[in-house]
Structure formats: structure tokens, C-alpha cells
Amino acid sequence: MNALNPLRCERKNLWSKFIWIGLVILNGCSSRSADNVLHEPSNEKTISVVTTIGMLADIVREVGGEHVSVTQLMGPGVDPHLYKPNRDDIQSILDCDLVFYAGHHLEGKMAATLEKIKNQKPIIALSERLDDKSLILDDQSQVDPHLWMDVSLWTGLLDPIAAELQRVSPEHSGVFESNSKMTQQRLIQLHQYGLNAIASIPESQRTLITSHDAFRYFGRAYNLEVLGVQGISTESEAGLQRINELVDMITLQQIPAIFIESSVPQKNIDSLIEGSRARGHSVSIGGELYSDAMGESGTPEGTYLGMMAHNIKTVTKALGGSAKEFPLVEHGSLQDVK
Numbered sequence: 001m002n003a004l005n006p007l008r009c010e011r012k013n014l015w016s017k018f019i020w021i022g023l024v025i026l027n028g029c030s031s032r033s034a035d036n037v038l039h040e041p042s043n044e045k046t047i048s049v050v051t052t053i054g055m056l057a058d059i060v061r062e063v064g065g066e067h068v069s070v071t072q073l074m075g076p077g078v079d080p081h082l083y084k085p086n087r088d089d090i091q092s093i094l095d096c097d098l099v100f101y102a103g104h105h106l107e108g109k110m111a112a113t114l115e116k117i118k119n120q121k122p123i124i125a126l127s128e129r130l131d132d133k134s135l136i137l138d139d140q141s142q143v144d145p146h147l148w149m150d151v152s153l154w155t156g157l158l159d160p161i162a163a164e165l166q167r168v169s170p171e172h173s174g175v176f177e178s179n180s181k182m183t184q185q186r187l188i189q190l191h192q193y194g195l196n197a198i199a200s201i202p203e204s205q206r207t208l209i210t211s212h213d214a215f216r217y218f219g220r221a222y223n224l225e226v227l228g229v230q231g232i233s234t235e236s237e238a239g240l241q242r243i244n245e246l247v248d249m250i251t252l253q254q255i256p257a258i259f260i261e262s263s264v265p266q267k268n269i270d271s272l273i274e275g276s277r278a279r280g281h282s283v284s285i286g287g288e289l290y291s292d293a294m295g296e297s298g299t300p301e302g303t304y305l306g307m308m309a310h311n312i313k314t315v316t317k318a319l320g321g322s323a324k325e326f327p328l329v330e331h332g333s334l335q336d337v338k
């Protein structure tokens with residue numbers, strides 16, 4: 001669950017062992033796994049990259065193509081706000097060429113680990129490479145880290161990713177640039193799909209209620225009012241007052257559907273349904289959304305493109321709009337979806 005496709009690179013920085021000796025037990029140089037050999041082009045070393053969330057792993061694979069091998073620390077259903085790195089994760093970080101994480105406190109429990117090693121190899125908080133102004137929401141006291149929820153914002157990561165890969169492997173600059181451009185085209189299509197779909201929801205029903213505040217950029221980009229039971233981090237518990245406020249709103253506005261999230265327990269959403277029912281309004285679960293983690297690997301939702309297309313379609317249909325399937329296969333997707 002924690003280490004998907006654990007592709008190990010050769011350990012180069014012997015000195016890093018001494019710094020981490022208290023955290024991990026090192027067992028000598030590891031040999032490359034059979035998995036790694038399968039993914040690696042012949043006669044050429046790939047750039048080994050570690051990412052935290054799946055959405056980053058996916059976009060890095062798209063930009064890097066066959067020249068990267070990516071280890072994703074957080075799998076499907078894993079909550080990045082609460083995730084603590086295990087021994088294998090630390091080893092992967094020590095072994096790789098490059099680490100990408102989101103930053104802006106998304107990986108709340110990993111900050112200390114990344115901080116300790118950041119002077120030893122490139123560890124890049126990708127969200128923090130974007131212009132802060134684009135990340136500011138109206139009522140914000142801190143930057144919201146869930147920027148993948150606005151596809152146009154997420155597209156902004158392509159250039160920094162390509163630049164970092166080029167730094168490690170300048171001979172493949174052209175490939176990274178052209179992969180980046182191709183990915184950008186697909187993301188523009190996805191963004192337009194989101195705009196069209198959400199616009200089909202009757203205006204009075206454009207309210208999205210979910211387990212935690214992961215969808216505020218989604219709301220800003222696609223024109224929905226968005227409310228979460230918990231705040232922008234799941235580290236803080238929802239209070240009874242918040243549940244009551246939302247029940248008031250659901251019953252007053254006759255909201256037809258609210259949404260669970262794949263990486264957050266359902267109990268708060270159940271409280272809203274029960275509370276609304278007690279007031280005589282029946283609200284249903286509109287579906288499960290992928291907020292802070294993608295779906296299972298090998299499924300359409302196991303890619304960024306598929307995850308966002310699923311979210312857009314699920315929200316649109318449950319709130320009374322209409323959306324066709326986003327064409328994941330015809331034009332090629334961020335990953336091949338068979």
C-alpha cells in the first residue's frame with residue numbers, strides 16, 4: 001500500500017547512510033529489482049524519482065516517459081495529510097535521484113523527514129514553484145495545497161517538472177519538452193470538459209459538499225460553491241457545530257446529493273444524511289470522489305486524467321447536470337488506459 005512499484009536505484013551517496021543510520025538499517029547496496037529491469041530501456045540509466053501523491057507520480061511519468069522510473073509513496077485511498085513515511089519510504093528517498101512532493105503542508109507528517117534530507121539531494125515542493133497569487137482563494141488564511149483540483153493550475157507543474165528532469169538528464173531535454181507539450185494539450189481538453197459539464201448543472205444546485213475542504217480550487221475553476229465537513233487538512237476533526245451548519249444548508253437549499261471521498265472515512269457524511277433526514281429532507285450520496293488520492297492502478301481512475309474526469313462526471317450527474325464520458329482512450333491519456 002505504501003510503496004507502489006518500488007523501483008530501487010543504485011545507492012550513490014554513501015555519506016547519506018551515516019546521517020540516516022538512526023532511522024533506517026542499511027543492508028549494503030541493493031541490486032535492481034526484476035521490476036526495474038523490465039521498465040528500464042536497454043543501455044541507459046533512467047532517472048529515479050520518488051513522489052508522494054499519485055497525481056504527482058502520474059504527471060512525472062508523462063513528462064519523463066521512458067527516461068524516468070517513479071516510486072509513488074502514497075497509494076490509492078491514502079490520506080497525505082496523515083501519512084507518515086515508513087522505513088521503505090525513507091530508503092527510497094535516500095536511493096533516488098530526485099524527490100517531488102506537493103508542499104504547502106499537504107504532506108503534513110512528512111515535512112520533518114524531507115527537511116532533514118533536503119540538503120543532500122534535490123527535494124522539490126512542486127506546488128511552491130507556482131505563483132502564489134494563483135493559489136490564493138478569497139477567504140484564505142493559508143495556501144490550500146489541493147491545486148490538482150483545478151486542471152489549469154495543475155498544468156503549471158509541467159514546466160518545473162521538465163526543468164528538474166532536464167537538470168539531471170540534459171541529453172533528453174527535447175523529449176521532456178515534447179512530452180510536456182503533449183500532456184498540456186490533454187489537460188487543456190480536460191479543463192474544458194470540466195467547464196462544459198459543470199455549466200450544465202442548474203445554477204441553484206451548484207453546491208458541492210464533501211468530507212473535507214479539498215475541492216475549493218475545483219469550485220473556483222468550474223463555478224461551484226464548495227463546502228467541506230472538515231477543513232483543508234483532515235488532521236482537524238469536524239465539530240458538531242459544523243455538522244449542524246451544513247445540515248441547515250442542505251435542508252434549506254434542498255441539496256439533492258453530497259459526496260464521500262476515497263481517502264477520508266465516511267462517518268461525517270453519514271451524520272449529514274441522518275441530520276437532514278431528521279429535518280424531513282432526503283439527501284443522497286452522489287458518489288465517491290477522488291480527492292487526495294487517485295484510484296487503483298490499472299483503472300482509468302488510477303490516472304490523474306481519469307480521476308478528474310470521474311470527479312467531474314460524478315458531481316455533474318448527481319447535481320442534475322449532464323456529462324458525456326471524457327475520451328480517455330481515443331486521444332491517448334496521461335497513461336495508457338486499456
Ligand SMILES: [Zn+2]
Binds near residue numbers: 212
Ligand atoms: Zn486534503
